[in-house]
Amino acid sequence: MLDVPYELVEHVSWLIYTRRRELNSPWRKLGCFKQALLALAHLRKNETLAQLGAGFGVSEATAWRYVDETVEVLAAWAPGLHEALVGLGEGDFVIVDGSLIPTDRIRADEPYYSQKHRKHGMNVQVITPPDGTPL
Secondary structure, eight states: OOOSOHHHHHHHHHHHHHHHHHHTOOOOSSOHHHHHHHHHHHHHHOOOHHHHHHHHTSOHHHHHHHHHHHHHHHHHHSOOHHHHHTTOOTTOOOEEEEEEEEOSOOTTOGGGEETTTTEEEEEEEEEEOTTOOOO
């Protein structure tokens, strides 16, 4: 079971739908909602794409493409650094924090290796005001 809000899956599927319309993309094996579910399951639970692909009835390569496309869509939707900091006033401050999310799937190990932590993983960085709400 995937423990993410239904509204999140709907929002991500809407972003995917919008992207497909912009690209005039052809028919896909999975619809936008199922693609969002597949990608969010991979990101949230760290399931292998072979397992997820089998569960959704697509190949591992197709699951990779769906996850990559979804991550691109989410990155394009997220505000840039300048946009995130526009609302801050004089004297306001933010907290910058990062974390390495470990992974054991190291087929393409070079870009995902952290010398500092001496393990493979994805580096995620967040900017927040003092209350912890992500900008």
